[in-house]
Amino acid sequence: MIKKSIFLSLLVCAVIAVLGAYIVARPSDNRDASATGDALIGGAFRLEDMQGKIVTESILHGHYSLVYFGFTYCPDICPATLMHLTHALEQMPEYADQIQPIFITLDPQRDTPEVLRAYQSNFHPSLIMLRGTLEQTKQVADAYKVFYQKEGSGTDYSMNHTGYGYVMDTQGKYITHITHDDDAKTIEATLRNVMVDHKVHQRVP
Numbered sequence: 001m002i003k004k005s006i007f008l009s010l011l012v013c014a015v016i017a018v019l020g021a022y023i024v025a026r027p028s029d030n031r032d033a034s035a036t037g038d039a040l041i042g043g044a045f046r047l048e049d050m051q052g053k054i055v056t057e058s059i060l061h062g063h064y065s066l067v068y069f070g071f072t073y074c075p076d077i078c079p080a081t082l083m084h085l086t087h088a089l090e091q092m093p094e095y096a097d098q099i100q101p102i103f104i105t106l107d108p109q110r111d112t113p114e115v116l117r118a119y120q121s122n123f124h125p126s127l128i129m130l131r132g133t134l135e136q137t138k139q140v141a142d143a144y145k146v147f148y149q150k151e152g153s154g155t156d157y158s159m160n161h162t163g164y165g166y167v168m169d170t171q172g173k174y175i176t177h178i179t180h181d182d183d184a185k186t187i188e189a190t191l192r193n194v195m196v197d198h199k200v201h202q203r204v205p
Contacts, residue, residue, distance in 0.1 A: 043057065065102055
């Protein structure tokens with residue numbers, strides 16, 4: 001009888017342990033920085049724009065930004081996300097001067113300034129394209145907790161990477177993010193919520 005009680009006690013403990021591990025490991029759907037601790041996303045960087053001008057994290061100051069990492073040779077997710085972002089911004093002309101979209105390439109070897117300029121012409125005209133050396137790219141990707149990995153060899157390779165776009169406040173601090181699963185309406189709603197929550201007033205003409 002005692003052995004049976006001990007066995008049942010151990011079984012209950014094991015079940016509780018498994019459930020506890022599941023609850024801890026389960027990812028949260030809450031994208032708010034205050035709830036998730038994701039405020040550590042972001043940091044210093046030194047890159048260059050399509051004209052070769054040096055750009056630092058100060059480009060994020062004074063307005064809201066949406067920072068997206070990708071590469072121009074991406075066949076589907078990157079262009080789809082940028083197109084959804086373009087459509088979302090087109091539906092928000094009242095915030096045109098308050099939200100700055102930024103694309104940072106994870107493939108600077110192929111994404112030259114000329115390639116970035118051609119790619120940018122397909123999307124929202126306010127989209128800023130940035131690139132850096134391999135070392136600078138790793139530094140900014142690490143700061144934003146972006147995973148990326150080169151797959152393949154030669155010139156015909158791909159880049160496996162995290163598909164998030166990070167919404168940053170006027171001081172360059174993380175607020176929330178979009179994902180590659182978000183369509184234009186979802187992105188628009190996310191950005192509008194940010195503007196309302198942070199009490200950004202529309203400019204009166």
